[in-house]
Amino acid sequence: MKKIICIEGMMCEHCKNRVENALLDFEGVKDVNVDLDEKKAEVELSKDISNEVLKELIENLGYEVINIE
Numbered sequence: 001m002k003k004i005i006c007i008e009g010m011m012c013e014h015c016k017n018r019v020e021n022a023l024l025d026f027e028g029v030k031d032v033n034v035d036l037d038e039k040k041a042e043v044e045l046s047k048d049i050s051n052e053v054l055k056e057l058i059e060n061l062g063y064e065v066i067n068i069e
Contacts, residue, residue, distance in 0.1 A: 001044075001045045001047075001048065002042065002043065002044055002045070003042075003043045003045065003051070003054065003068055003069065004040055004041070004042055004043075004068070004069040005040065005041040005043060005054060005055075005058065005065060005067075005068050005069075006039060006040055006065070006066040006067040006068070006069075007019065007034075007039055007040065007041055007058060007063050007064065007065055007066065008039060008063065008064040008065075008066055009062065009063040009064050010034070010036055010039065010063060011036075012036075013036075015036070015063070016034045016036050018061055019032075019034050019041055019058060019061060019063065020032045020033075020034050020041075022057060022058070022061055023041065023043055023054075023057065023058075026049070026057060028045055028046055028047040028048075028049050029043060029044070029045060029046070029049070030044045030045060030046045031043075031044040032044070039066075041058075051068040054068060055068065
């Protein structure tokens with residue numbers, strides 16, 4: 001299962017790495033690719049994780065989740 005998360009507030013490689021590492025540390029996340037230019041994170045899941053859980057995880061880092069597809 002794959003989800004695309006639109007994220008506002010990421011400005012640099014540090015932001016990108018912070019979001020990637022937080023998502024990768026979450027149980028059920030297999031792979032993450034954050035694109036700073038597109039302001040999106042492509043997340044590959046090994047099990048179903050609700051959009052609300054993913055949103056809360058990212059927003060707790062200080063970024064704003066605009067949409068999850």
